[in-house]
Amino acid sequence: MAVEVSNNHKQQKATERTPRILVFACKWCGLIGADGAGRKREPLPPNFRVIPVECVGSVEPDAVIRAFADGMDGVIVMGCHLGGCRFNDANHAAFKRLELLRALLEGVGIGRDRLLVTFGTAHEGHQFTDVLRNFTNLIAKKESLDTSWTSSRARMI
Amino acid sequence: MKTQQAMIDQAKSLLKKLLEDGEATAVFGLARGMGGVTAPRIFTMPDELDSLVLEPKWPLAKPAMEILRTAPGGYRLAVVCRGCDERALVELIKRNQVDADALVMVGVACSGEQASICLCDRPYPSKLDIGEAAHGVDPFDDPGVKYLLEGDTHTRMGRWERVLKRCVKCYGCRNSCPICVCDPCKLEGEPWVRRGIIPTEILSFHLIRAFHLADTCVACGACQEACPAGIPLVTLQHAMRRALREGFEYEAGLDVNEKTPVLFDFIQAPEKDRPIPDWINTLRD
Numbered sequence: 220m221a222v223e224v225s226n227n228h229k230q231q232k233a234t235e236r237t238p239r240i241l242v243f244a245c246k247w248c249g250l251i252g253a254d255g256a257g258r259k260r261e262p263l264p265p266n267f268r269v270i271p272v273e274c275v276g277s278v279e280p281d282a283v284i285r286a287f288a289d290g291m292d293g294v295i296v297m298g299c300h301l302g303g304c305r306f307n308d309a310n311h312a313a314f315k316r317l318e319l320l321r322a323l324l325e326g327v328g329i330g331r332d333r334l335l336v337t338f339g340t341a342h343e344g345h346q347f348t349d350v351l352r353n354f355t356n357l358i359a360k361k362e363s364l365d366t367s368w369t370s371s372r373a374r375m376i
Numbered sequence: 377m378k379t380q381q382a383m384i385d386q387a388k389s390l391l392k393k394l395l396e397d398g399e400a401t402a403v404f405g406l407a408r409g410m411g412g413v414t415a416p417r418i419f420t421m422p423d424e425l426d427s428l429v430l431e432p433k434w435p436l437a438k439p440a441m442e443i444l445r446t447a448p449g450g451y452r453l454a455v456v457c458r459g460c461d462e463r464a465l466v467e468l469i470k471r472n473q474v475d476a477d478a479l480v481m482v483g484v485a486c487s488g489e490q491a492s493i494c495l496c497d498r499p500y501p502s503k504l505d506i507g508e509a510a511h512g513v514d515p516f517d518d519p520g521v522k523y524l525l526e527g528d529t530h531t532r533m534g535r536w537e538r539v540l541k542r543c544v545k546c547y548g549c550r551n552s553c554p555i556c557v558c559d560p561c562k563l564e565g566e567p568w569v570r571r572g573i574i575p576t577e578i579l580s581f582h583l584i585r586a587f588h589l590a591d592t593c594v595a596c597g598a599c600q601e602a603c604p605a606g607i608p609l610v611t612l613q614h615a616m617r618r619a620l621r622e623g624f625e626y627e628a629g630l631d632v633n634e635k636t637p638v639l640f641d642f643i644q645a646p647e648k649d650r651p652i653p654d655w656i657n658t659l660r661d
Binding site for chain 2: 280281284285287288312315316318319320322323324325326327328329330362
């Protein structure tokens with residue numbers, strides 16, 4: 220996933236104003252929703268990348284931290300509705316874990332709202348668009364996270 | 377210090393009895409050796425206990441675990457535990473790192489002075505054998521903790537950045553932590569933190585380290601004491617400990633049978649009618 224990008228990346232970043240957002244989408248709901256949004260030609264902000272995962276339960280909080288460390292301004296984790304997970308209660312476990320991570324992010328000054336955990340079903344392409352648009356607006360008001368905090372060379376986008 | 381001497385005498389008689397009765401093969405505690413140097417020591421003979429001391433605070437949970445790992449069968453180690461040592465050992469028992477049958481915990485209360493240094497809200501073990509329990513200190517009353525944890529996120533991010541930039545990546549926080557036992561460690565692996573590269577990748581190194589201890593940290597302060605750069609690492613944990621207490625009514629290290637709520641006790645699962653707490657829906661804020 221990590222790609223080495225040379226200095227033209229930095230120049231590009233200086234000009235771009237839109238925040239960079241990473242979406243972890245569960246293969247059974249979030250990803251199909253994202254697919255549906257694309258198929259319906261919903262107008263989407265161009266600043267996000269989707270990483271398909273088998274289940275949100277497999278999204279390590281470390282991966283979310285790593286995304287912030289690699290210069291993401293916001294991270295969305297999309298799973299199935301509570302009670303509708305393919306893997307019994309895995310989304311519950313993931314939400315609890317990520318809620319704890321949100322407490323840590325708030326503590327360290329990044330802000331808990333930079334990590335969004337949402338639930339949807341496969342047919343809710345419109346919800347995907349809404350969530351992404353609202354989240355982009357929210358993050359755009361904040362300053363970029365890509366300051367001297369991040370010293371890692373590897374970039375994800 | 378009269379009370380201190382009385383506590384030491386009480387501890388000596390109690391531990392001597394443990395050794396003489398054969399309840400413990402050895403006692404692990406602090407000893408003032410030659411030249412007035414205080415260091416941890418394994419006492420095997422009752423006479424040796426004359427050099428036992430209780431001060432200063434020295435986290436004994438990790439060395440106790442290392443001793444028990446290599447100990448032969450039937451070995452029983454009595455450990456002189458402060459509140460934080462006891463909670464750390466309970467967490468290690470939960471994770472099958474320490475055999476509970478091979479361990480005798482002798483609880484020692486901390487002084488109020490020590491509690492205010494450590495910002496400890498529970499400066500006594502659950503099974504108190506020696507001394508009297510002092511009052512705990514609420515860490516969120518401390519100006520240093522308030523400075524880093526309360527207020528506008530933007531200013532706090534700058535403060536944290538200044539603090540964490542001092543890191544020299546010595547891995548002291550990880551090595552001293554009584555509960556950091558994973559092998560291999562994620563802080564040494566290529567996809568997460570690159571080894572041997574300075575300056576530290578602040579966010580990935582410190583947040584991954586902090587988060588791995590999210591539901592386990594007993595706030596003993598060993599990481600902070602080990603840090604050569606003086607980074608207030610426990611303050612990071614206080615934020616998560618508060619979230620655990622408020623969201624799950626859970627605190628690490630209190631009960632051997634209580635499992636971490638982050639992996640167990642699913643909220644919706646057995647009872648369908650129980651409402652999902654507000655904090656779970658991050659769409660609302």
